[in-house]
Amino acid sequence: MEDLKSDRILEIKDDISNELRKAGYAEIGACIQCGNCTAGCPSGRRTALRTRSIIRKAILGLEEVLSDKELWLCTTCYTCFERCPRNLPITDMIIFLRNLAVQRGYILPNHLNLCRMFYDTGHGVPINDEKWNIMRESYGVNRVPPTVHTDPKYVKEVQELISSVGFDKTIAWGKYAKKEEKAEKK
Amino acid sequence: MFYPNLIKERKTIMSEKNLRYSLYLGCVIPNRYPFIEQSIRNTFKELGIELVDMQGASCCPAPGVFRGFDITTWLVIGARNISIAEENEADITLGCNGCYGTLLEVNHLLKHDKKKRDMVNKHLAKIGREFKGTIEVKHLIEVLYYDFGIDKLKDYIKIKFPDLRVGVHYGCHILKDSSNRPWGGEYEEPRFFDELVEITGAKSIDYKDKIMCCGAGGAVRTASLEVSLDFTREKLENMRKVNVDCCIVCCPFCHLQMDLGQMQVNDKFKDIIGESYKIPIIYYNQLLGLAMGMNPGDLGLVAGHDLKGVPPFISIQPLIQKIKEQMI
Ligand code: SF4
Ligand code: SF4
Numbered sequence: 001m002e003d004l005k006s007d008r009i010l011e012i013k014d015d016i017s018n019e020l021r022k023a024g025y026a027e028i029g030a031c032i033q034c035g036n037c038t039a040g041c042p043s044g045r046r047t048a049l050r051t052r053s054i055i056r057k058a059i060l061g062l063e064e065v066l067s068d069k070e071l072w073l074c075t076t077c078y079t080c081f082e083r084c085p086r087n088l089p090i091t092d093m094i095i096f097l098r099n100l101a102v103q104r105g106y107i108l109p110n111h112l113n114l115c116r117m118f119y120d121t122g123h124g125v126p127i128n129d130e131k132w133n134i135m136r137e138s139y140g141v142n143r144v145p146p147t148v149h150t151d152p153k154y155v156k157e158v159q160e161l162i163s164s165v166g167f168d169k170t171i172a173w174g175k176y177a178k179k180e181e182k183a184e185k186k
Numbered sequence: 187m188f189y190p191n192l193i194k195e196r197k198t199i200m201s202e203k204n205l206r207y208s209l210y211l212g213c214v215i216p217n218r219y220p221f222i223e224q225s226i227r228n229t230f231k232e233l234g235i236e237l238v239d240m241q242g243a244s245c246c247p248a249p250g251v252f253r254g255f256d257i258t259t260w261l262v263i264g265a266r267n268i269s270i271a272e273e274n275e276a277d278i279t280l281g282c283n284g285c286y287g288t289l290l291e292v293n294h295l296l297k298h299d300k301k302k303r304d305m306v307n308k309h310l311a312k313i314g315r316e317f318k319g320t321i322e323v324k325h326l327i328e329v330l331y332y333d334f335g336i337d338k339l340k341d342y343i344k345i346k347f348p349d350l351r352v353g354v355h356y357g358c359h360i361l362k363d364s365s366n367r368p369w370g371g372e373y374e375e376p377r378f379f380d381e382l383v384e385i386t387g388a389k390s391i392d393y394k395d396k397i398m399c400c401g402a403g404g405a406v407r408t409a410s411l412e413v414s415l416d417f418t419r420e421k422l423e424n425m426r427k428v429n430v431d432c433c434i435v436c437c438p439f440c441h442l443q444m445d446l447g448q449m450q451v452n453d454k455f456k457d458i459i460g461e462s463y464k465i466p467i468i469y470y471n472q473l474l475g476l477a478m479g480m481n482p483g484d485l486g487l488v489a490g491h492d493l494k495g496v497p498p499f500i501s502i503q504p505l506i507q508k509i510k511e512q513m514i
Contacts, residue, residue, distance in 0.1 A: 042398050043406070046416045073413055076250035076404035078362035082373055089363075098254035107255070110408045115255060122244035124251060125213040131493050136220040138491035140484070141227065145216035146239040154242035157313045158263060164309045167259040 013061030019100055020058060025093050030086040031055050037080035037090050049073045051080050051090060058097060066101040072108060103170060115171055122148030122158040205333060206236040207279035207324070208271035210289065213245050214438035215281060219497055221486025222438055225471040226281050226326065228484045232475070233334060233342065237279070240270045246288040249359065250404030253288065258305075264292035265306045265317040277322045279329050281469075283437035284403065287359030289323040294366055325360055327436050327470065328368055331378050339385060344479035346387025347512050352473075353430035353465070354380050354390045355421070355444065357437040358399050373397070382470065383434055386477035394424040402443035412454065418447040419455050422463045432466040432505045434473055441467055442497070449499040466502040476509060 020028050037051035038044050044051060049070040057065035065071065074094050081091040101107070118124055126149070127133060133143045148154040162168050215222045230237055246264060247253065253260040268289060271278045280286055296303045297319040307316055330339060356379050364373040374397065380390040401407070401417025421444070425433055435441045445467040452462040475485040482488050487506060 042395075042401075042417060043413065047410075047413055069409070072254075072404075072409040073406055074250075074404050075358070075399045075401060075406045075414070075417070076254075077358040077399035079399075082362055082364060095250070095254050096257065099257055102255050108409055111251075111255065111405060114251060114405075114408055118245055118247065118252060123213045123217060124245045124248050125217050127217045131496060132217055132220075135491055135493055135496050136216070136223075138489065138493075139220045139224040139486050141216075141220050141223050145211055145220075145223075146241055146243075147211060147216060148242055148244045150242065154244065157242070157266065157315075158244050160313050161262050161266060161309055162259060164312055165256070165258045165262055167256045170256060 012059075016058050016061045016063075016065065016097075016100065020093060020096060023096055025089065025096065027086065027088045028055065028059060028093065031059065031088055032086060034085060036083050036085060037088075040079045040083050041074075042077060042079065043073050043075055047073045051094075054094065054097070055088070055090065058093070065097060066104055067106050069108075071098060071101060072111070107171060112171060115167075119159060119162055119168065120155075122155045204236075205234070205329070206238065206276050207329065208240050208274045208276045208321075209237040210240055210243060210246075210267065210271065210278045210280040210285060212280065212282045212285040212438070213248075214442055219438045219441055219469075221489075221497075222281060222441065222469045222471070224484065224486040225469055225475055228480065229471045229475045229478065230326075232478060232480060233339075235329070235334060238274045238276050240267070240274065240278075243267050243270055246282075246285040248284050248405075249287040249291070250284075250406075251408070254405055260288065261292055261295065261302065262306050262309045264288050265296055265310060266313070266315055268293055268296075268321065268323070269310065269315045269317050272318050272320050275320075277324055279324050279326050281326050281436065281471075282439065283325070283357040283359040284439050286323065286325045290366065291363075293319070293321070293323050324368075325436070327360065327379060327382065330474075331382060332368065336378075336381060336385065339382075339474075343385055343387075343477045345477055345513055347477065347509060348387045348389070349512055350386075350388035350432075350508065351391050351428075351430045352383055352388045353393055353425040353428070353433040354383055354396070355400065355433050355435050355440055356397060357435065357440045358403060360436060361397070379434075379436065379470075383473065386473055388473070391428050391430055393428045393430070395420070396424075400440040400443040400447070402439050402447070407443065411450070414443070415447055415451050415454060418443055419451045419459065422448060422451060422465060423459070425465055426463060430465065431508055432468050432502075434468055434470055436470045438469075441469060445497055446499050464500060464504070466500060466505040467498065468502065468505065482506065 035052045043049045078091045137143050361373040364371050401414040407414040472485045
């Protein structure tokens with residue numbers, strides 16, 4: 001006969017829930033696992049995202065809550081946030097968990113590209129083709145909108161802030177940027 | 187849920203007679219859907235509401251995307267944007283639910299949390315800016331409904347469209363977190379947007395899961411296009427079932443998702459949807475302007491270019507035709 005193995009979680013790590021508490025989300029301890037959040041989640045209707053289980057895994061400190069792709073399938077629609085009978089600010093907590101995930105290196109390549117776009121242009125969706133300028137003109141608005149696009153000094157401001165906060169280091173742009181620069185010089 | 191006192195606190199820094207706002211554009215309106223910008227600028231001009239540009243504004247940054255990556259970055263860049271409007275000495279108005287979510291929350295957090303404000307200002311000082319906390323952030327729907335006033339708006343309506351069946355799409359962040367949105371805590375069955383649509387004579391048709399998300403937000407469109415489009419498919423199906431002439435939105439990202447996304451749904455899900463969807467997507471100010479008797483060419487409803495691969499991806503001609511018929 002084979003040895004019996006317990007599938008119970010014998011050790012509860014509290015690093016993730018402690019991070020949540022430190023960030024002001026002490027409510028995590030109030031979750032009664034009722035599942036109301038999952039029941040109303042429009043993403044859970046079509047994906048494996050289970051909001052209740054995200055909260056449970058965060059309480060238990062399971063690293064998979066940060067590495068599972070499901071964490072990125074929440075559209076931040078705030079339905080669970082509004083309906084939680086224990087008043088957990090669930091959506092905000094999911095966003096905080098995403099921050100933790102990124103800090104630990106869990107980020108999708110597409111999202112990393114988006115970050116670089118934001119750093120390079122100051123926009124998540126920039127004017128990256130002249131057709132958008134032509135289109136603007138045809139609708140009677142300025143060819144260049146009065147945003148960061150008017151002057152590179154504004155993009156610099158955004159970049160300075162991103163560096164000041166240290167976000168560039170979090171996702172290691174600094175490293176990538178330098179590598180690319182070196183490659184270009186060669 | 188968190189800031190139950192906010193609704194009471196909201197006040198406007200200008201007198202009722204002289205409505206003046208900083209116009210925050212965001213990314214999608216100016217860079218992909220400029221006809222929305224045209225319709226906002228021209229309808230507000232017609233209503234005598236002054237809009238001041240926000241020189242050098244950046245991405246808000248997006249509440250599900252960049253806030254999901256790093257909350258501090260989100261706070262600091264959001265505060266920089268707000269500081270531009272503070273220099274204008276005019277409350278912010280904007281036409282995007284996502285930007286609304288970000289700038290409203292950042293403004294509120296920093297006004298009420300001195301520690302966070304000091305932290306943010308330490309960063310901003312490096313570029314010679316400061317968050318002072320002197321202005322409010324308002325969705326243009328809120329400006330029209332409350333500040334200008336829906337009753338006064340009715341006086342500007344010259345043409346009504348009683349035969350127009352409209353699917354109203356609110357989007358998420360205009361409603362929620364409901365405790366700091368100005369709709370009295372209502373988020374399951376709000377009416378304000380329907381009311382604004384109905385002053386044009388159009389009928390707002392109820393459809394299944396009307397308050398449901400379009401699927402674009404929270405970085406999901408970038409994480410998994412297929413999942414995000416499946417939300418859109420469901421919304422479009424529910425609207426088609428009740429036979430609407432168009433869908434009215436108040437957010438350019440919803441607009442993009444329901445327009446460009448509709449085209450993508452028609453392609454990716456063609457085996458399950460039967461006939462392709464053909465629901466024109468219209469921004470609220472475009473409909474409002476028409477009802478005010480304005481020229482469709484001033485409302486971004488007439489394309490003056492022959493560019494390929496630009497919005498609108500779903501033809502709005504059937505709607506224009508229907509409206510013309512009603513105007514005769
Ligand atoms: S609705 Fe609230 S209490 Fe219920 S499982 Fe979800 S987070 Fe926990
Ligand atoms: S906020 Fe996210 S987890 Fe909550 S209901 Fe919406 S999609 Fe689901």
